[in-house]
Amino acid sequence: MKSTMARAATGPMLLPEFPLAGDLCALVISTCVAVIELRIFEETAKRGLFDQKLNRKLLHLTFGPIFMLCWPLFSSGWQGAILAALVPGVNIANVLLIGLGIVKDEATVKSMSRYGDYRELIKGPMYYAITITLCCAIYWRTSPIAIAAICNLCAGDGIADIIGRRFGKKKLPYNTDKSFAGSISMAIAGFIASVWYMYYYSMFGFVEKRFGTVVGFLVVSITSAFVESHPISTKLDDNLTVPLSSVLLGTLVFS
Structure with missing residues (x-):
């Protein structure tokens, strides 16, 4: 059983003959999925379709699990783990810049904060992004x-x-x-x-x-x-x- 599983887990799910190219394709797909989801909740926040706290929690509830669905697209080694971690990793920098007031992005603030204060992003949302990034890079999907x-x-x-x-x-x-x-x-x-x-x-x-x-x-x-x-x-x-x-x-x- 273990040897069978080991064989099944080796190699990238995309373009097995070209590992790096496969992982880069997986990175593009995962990034597009993440961006689409973030934009959806930014729009729902701007349009007031949900209560702000509910909108925030719906994003909180879905972002990590949806990202995890994309993990099988990457290779099983450190290369796949690091490239996959770039998807939430970029969001760390994004929420940090917004939370410090360096970048203005009201849509992101509304979708990620409890009370509409941009400074909230350097706490909960940043911890959230850091957790997913580190879990992906260090522990990966095995x-x-x-x-x-x-x-x-x-x-x-x-x-x-x-x-x-x-x-x-x-x-x-x-x-x-x-x-x-x-x-x-x-x-x-x-x-x-x-x-x-x-x-x-x-x-x-x-x-x-x-x-x-x-x-x-x-x-x-x-x-x-x-x-x-x-x-x-x-x-x-x-x-x-x-x-x-x-x-x-x-x-x-x-x-």
Whole structure:
């Protein structure tokens, strides 16, 4: 089984005979996908189709997972990982320039900030982009750690806010700003997304479907939901604490 998976995971999915050309094609495709998604949410923000906080969370929920769908287009080695990481990596510089006031971009501010303040971008949105970039470059698609960190940050945290705002009447005893509905939905969404990507990447031979990995995902998702609901995540930023806890715990669980 392992030898079969190893053979399936070698070589780029695009232009196998020309690895660099294949990865560059994959980079162009992934960049186009990312730009299209960002532009869509910039337009919805400008037109006021969603509440600003909901618009932000929908982008938060979808950007990372959609980007992960493009990972099989790249080669399996360090070259594919680094080139893929350029897609969210460029966004780090973009949000930094906007967050510092060097570049003016009201559409991006509206789509990524809670309250329309450009300075918000150098916190949560930048942590978000850094997490996806590092997970991609360091762990790549063969590690459950990358899957768990991104899925709990994006799907988990995104769903927690959306569900919590609508159904979160019952508050947590240790943090009245958070609800049982939000935390439970975060754990479930992060776990389901993690398992789904395990199955998705297993089709390409990048990871193996294991019951132990599923249990590990459950442990990481529950812990991430607790960390997100803890007051420390409000003081720091859940876009920082959630992926950090996912990586640290994932290193122990999946080792």
